[in-house]
Amino acid sequence: MRHARILPGPNGGAPSVYADWLDAPGRPTVLLYGHFDVQPAEPLTAWRTPPFRATIAGSNLFARGASDDKGQLFIHLKALESHLASGGRLPVNVKIWLEGEEEIGSPNLDAFLDHEIARLRADAVVVSDTEMAGPGRPTIIYGLRGMLACTIEARGPRRELHSGRYGGAVHNPLQALCEIVAGLHDRHGHVTIPGFYDRARPAPLDERRDLRRHAVSDAALLADLGLSSGWGEPDYSMAERVSLRPSLIVTSLCDAGAPAGKAAIPARATARLNVRLVPDQDPDEVAELLRRHLAAVTPSSVRVRLIVTGGAHPVLMPRNNPATTAMVRAVTRTWGVPPVFTRSGGSIAAVERLHRRLAVPVVLLGFGLPDDSIHGSNEKLDLPTFFRGVETMRRFLTEYAR
Amino acid sequence: MRHARILPGPNGGAPSVYADWLDAPGRPTVLLYGHFDVQPAEPLTAWRTPPFRATIAGSNLFARGASDDKGQLFIHLKALESHLASGGRLPVNVKIWLEGEEEIGSPNLDAFLDHEIARLRADAVVVSDTEMAGPGRPTIIYGLRGMLACTIEARGPRRELHSGRYGGAVHNPLQALCEIVAGLHDRHGHVTIPGFYDRARPAPLDERRDLRRHAVSDAALLADLGLSSGWGEPDYSMAERVSLRPSLIVTSLCDAGAPAGKAAIPARATARLNVRLVPDQDPDEVAELLRRHLAAVTPSSVRVRLIVTGGAHPVLMPRNNPATTAMVRAVTRTWGVPPVFTRSGGSIAAVERLHRRLAVPVVLLGFGLPDDSIHGSNEKLDLPTFFRGVETMRRFLTEYAR
Numbered sequence: 028m029r030h031a032r033i034l035p036g037p038n039g040g041a042p043s044v045y046a047d048w049l050d051a052p053g054r055p056t057v058l059l060y061g062h063f064d065v066q067p068a069e070p071l072t073a074w075r076t077p078p079f080r081a082t083i084a085g086s087n088l089f090a091r092g093a094s095d096d097k098g099q100l101f102i103h104l105k106a107l108e109s110h111l112a113s114g115g116r117l118p119v120n121v122k123i124w125l126e127g128e129e130e131i132g133s134p135n136l137d138a139f140l141d142h143e144i145a146r147l148r149a150d151a152v153v154v155s156d157t158e159m160a161g162p163g164r165p166t167i168i169y170g171l172r173g174m175l176a177c178t179i180e181a182r183g184p185r186r187e188l189h190s191g192r193y194g195g196a197v198h199n200p201l202q203a204l205c206e207i208v209a210g211l212h213d214r215h216g217h218v219t220i221p222g223f224y225d226r227a228r229p230a231p232l233d234e235r236r237d238l239r240r241h242a243v244s245d246a247a248l249l250a251d252l253g254l255s256s257g258w259g260e261p262d263y264s265m266a267e268r269v270s271l272r273p274s275l276i277v278t279s280l281c282d283a284g285a286p287a288g289k290a291a292i293p294a295r296a297t298a299r300l301n302v303r304l305v306p307d308q309d310p311d312e313v314a315e316l317l318r319r320h321l322a323a324v325t326p327s328s329v330r331v332r333l334i335v336t337g338g339a340h341p342v343l344m345p346r347n348n349p350a351t352t353a354m355v356r357a358v359t360r361t362w363g364v365p366p367v368f369t370r371s372g373g374s375i376a377a378v379e380r381l382h383r384r385l386a387v388p389v390v391l392l393g394f395g396l397p398d399d400s401i402h403g404s405n406e407k408l409d410l411p412t413f414f415r416g417v418e419t420m421r422r423f424l425t426e427y428a429r
Numbered sequence: 430m431r432h433a434r435i436l437p438g439p440n441g442g443a444p445s446v447y448a449d450w451l452d453a454p455g456r457p458t459v460l461l462y463g464h465f466d467v468q469p470a471e472p473l474t475a476w477r478t479p480p481f482r483a484t485i486a487g488s489n490l491f492a493r494g495a496s497d498d499k500g501q502l503f504i505h506l507k508a509l510e511s512h513l514a515s516g517g518r519l520p521v522n523v524k525i526w527l528e529g530e531e532e533i534g535s536p537n538l539d540a541f542l543d544h545e546i547a548r549l550r551a552d553a554v555v556v557s558d559t560e561m562a563g564p565g566r567p568t569i570i571y572g573l574r575g576m577l578a579c580t581i582e583a584r585g586p587r588r589e590l591h592s593g594r595y596g597g598a599v600h601n602p603l604q605a606l607c608e609i610v611a612g613l614h615d616r617h618g619h620v621t622i623p624g625f626y627d628r629a630r631p632a633p634l635d636e637r638r639d640l641r642r643h644a645v646s647d648a649a650l651l652a653d654l655g656l657s658s659g660w661g662e663p664d665y666s667m668a669e670r671v672s673l674r675p676s677l678i679v680t681s682l683c684d685a686g687a688p689a690g691k692a693a694i695p696a697r698a699t700a701r702l703n704v705r706l707v708p709d710q711d712p713d714e715v716a717e718l719l720r721r722h723l724a725a726v727t728p729s730s731v732r733v734r735l736i737v738t739g740g741a742h743p744v745l746m747p748r749n750n751p752a753t754t755a756m757v758r759a760v761t762r763t764w765g766v767p768p769v770f771t772r773s774g775g776s777i778a779a780v781e782r783l784h785r786r787l788a789v790p791v792v793l794l795g796f797g798l799p800d801d802s803i804h805g806s807n808e809k810l811d812l813p814t815f816f817r818g819v820e821t822m823r824r825f826l827t828e829y830a831r
Contacts, residue, residue: 066692066693073589130692158594172593174593176692183656184654184655184656185654185655185656186654186802186805186806186807187475187802187804187805187806188654188804188805189775189803189804189805190678190680190703190705190804191574191576191671191703191705191773191774191775191776192560192671192773192774192775192803193654193671193774194671194676194677194678194703194705194774195618195661195662195670195671195674195675195676195677195678195705195774196650196659196660196661196667196668196670196671196676197654197656197659197660197661197667198659198660199678199679201679201680201681201682202610202611202614202678202679204607205606205607205608205610205611205679205682206607206611208604208607208611209604209607209608209610209611209612210611212604216597248598252586252587252588252590252595252599253586253587254585254586254587254599254730255729255730256728256729256730257598257599257600257730258598258599258600258728258730259597259598259599260597265598265599266598268597268598269593269594269595269596269597269598272597273597274596274597274598275596275597276592276596276597276601276604276694277601277603277604277607278592278603278692278693278694279603279683280603280607280682280683281681281682281683290468290532290578290680290703290804291468291680291804291805292678292680301592301593301596301692303592303593303596303597326658326660327657327658328656328657328658328659328660371593371594372593372594372595372596372597373591373593373594374593400588400589401591401594402589402590402591402592402692402693403588403589403590403591403693404588404589405588
């Protein structure tokens with residue numbers, strides 16, 4: 028590759044990496060996107076191998092980021108290396124942009140693109156940061172959920188209070204947060220924020236039919252997770268709930284830094300929420316609905332505010348374009364089966380932004396497996412899938428040149 | 430003092446300190462109790478001075494334990510030192526026992542007393558580990574709330590899950606705990622555990638009348654705490670709620686060690702509860718009621734269990750006995766006013782145990798002030814009160830010899 032360079036992050040954010048090879052005049056240009064930042068590895072005690080040293084065991088490689096997304100972006104690099112090593116050139120023009128803030132919701136992405144959008148211009152974007160429906164079942168994701176990451180902060184007394192001296196007379200901010208969080212769902216698993224579902228486009232019947240055919244069954248999913256029953260909107264299967272429907276997840280709830288054993292009523296407590304959105308929900312609009320809901324339900328005994336920490340729009344992408352067609356051919360030749368087309372419940376802020384601001388197709392073909400434990404402990408990458416991924420991406424570059 | 434020694438803690442618990450001076454034949458024996466362990470100091474950033482270095486500013490001494498209870502037990506030591514320095518002897522026989530596990534609910538206290546009760550035999554116990562009703566208002570506490578310290582653990586999927594890939598299809602253990610905790614009170618602030626209040630003895634009218642006369646008003650308490658409204662059982666004042674009525678406080682709620690920024694559904698989450706009890710509630714019985722309640726309200730989508738970590742019985746002590754009478758005289762001569770008699774919302778496991786197992790009066794005269802911020806950050810001790818405390822205890826020893 029040429030022109031490899033580190034691009035500074037705007038607003039003091041993490042830098043990103045850019046490189047290109049543009050010596051195929053008359054051929055299309057593809058932008059390969061990935062991210063090198065990872066989720067925290069804690070709790071470290073839950074890991075069987077050191078999270079920041081790659082450990083091969085059997086056919087798996089274990090490490091934080093093995094699947095999400097260092098291992099997958101490495102597939103792209105190895106495919107390029109293969110072409111360059113054998114023929115000294117690439118079949119198409121290639122740009123690579125690797126981000127460092129994906130896992131915190133890409134808070135500086137818009138500022139970055141305001142400055143760098145011209146550098147990233149391409150005819151299509153290809154991203155490997157998603158999962159396959161199962162081993163040997165290559166999967167093109169054409170839809171991602173959006174996300175609103177935010178924190179509800181509750182403040183009570185001006186100082187921490189002894190739980191005996193004051194317990195029962197003041198509204199514990201931690202309890203108030205439990206009450207607020209508990210009230211965000213009804214007992215059927217619907218989100219209770221007024222207006223939350225108004226802009227959620229009903230899932231088309233053909234997509235629901237496709238999901239029933241391709242997705243893992245509730246029973247198989249429950250067995251994998253060690254659960255006796257699922258949870259959530261009763262009119263939808265578990266696979267539908269995590270892809271075609273929005274959801275609201277509390278990812279942490281804590282007092283302000285006090286250790287767990289302390290017998291005190293905290294002065295302040297926070298709940299972090301991770302809201303996943305479907306078209307045509309808008310993260311800013313949902314934040315505003317949540318803010319209004321909080322104002323309506325918060326009793327006078329505590330003060331509550333909402334802090335928005337990140338957002339991404341949901342995205343649905345076209346399936347009929349030269350890049351997708353080239354990818355279908357590459358997949359079919361490498362794996363012997365055509366790819367499954369489905370939506371994912373995850374969110375990749377850059378995919379929606381690049382799709383909207385470059386106005387070109389984004390093809391998501393990921394090589395993760397459902398049991399990779401991404402974001403969890405003992406994250407792994409299946410090595411046979413990795414090598415077939417390299418072969419697939421190598422073929423894609425050739426097919427896309429046609 | 431003679432025979433000062435460190436006594437090992439049973440079951441690997443913290444050691445305690447014992448000393449005595451028994452050279453006053455024919456005179457009564459008093460046991461002085463205190464504790465040298467403290468609550469955690471975190472969050473450290475909330476302290477204006479180093480929590481483990483005593484810092485004098487104005488008339489206050491700041492440090493963790495300044496008021497609860499290192500500073501107060503030091504009052505006893507200085508009173509003894511004063512007698513021994515001036516006359517070479519004490520007016521009565523004195524035993525001192527200083528505990529090291531009070532702040533964690535004295536989990537090994539029964540085992541310790543099984544072994545050491547004979548060593549602690551006395552005619553009365555005096556404890557300074559409580560607060561005064563206000564500056565210049567010495568206060569004898571004749572009742573303490575009991576305590577049940579426990580942890581509710583909720584388990585969900587067998588591993589942490591990516592919040593996008595699984596959000597909306599499984600019951601998040603953290604959310605399930607919020608729902609359970611929120612359901613432990615009704616909207617009037619009553620605890621909803623069936624049977625919880627059955628054994629709570631109604632507060633006598635004369636005690637409620639005394640509290641109205643002596644205790645800080647709701648308005649003054651709210652102003653001190655920076656709150657616009659209180660919370661809790663509507664038929665009781667704030668002062669009554671924290672002394673005559675039981676309460677249930679959630680003191681922490683967290684997932685299993687994951688950092689707050691992680692976008693994952695935890696496999697396991699825990700809520701720590703601190704339940705304060707009034708006569709005749711029993712910590713074991715309340716734990717059993719809570720266990721039954723949890724079994725009844727937990728949905729099949731998560732598994733929940735209760736882990737009891739500590740307990741103390743509530744206690745009401747007689748007010749008419751030689752030790753209390755001597756203390757009233759000592760207080761009245763030192764402060765110019767007789768002591769206020771009231772109950773405290775706190776719990777001191779050793780007080781109830783010593784009262785029951787030694788079958789002698791326990792006199793609680795504390796020198797903390799309501800704004801000492803015990804268990805909170807910037808804990809302090811009022812030094813003028815400290816010096817009058819030393820004088821009070823010095824006089825008590827003389828009065829008790831009569």
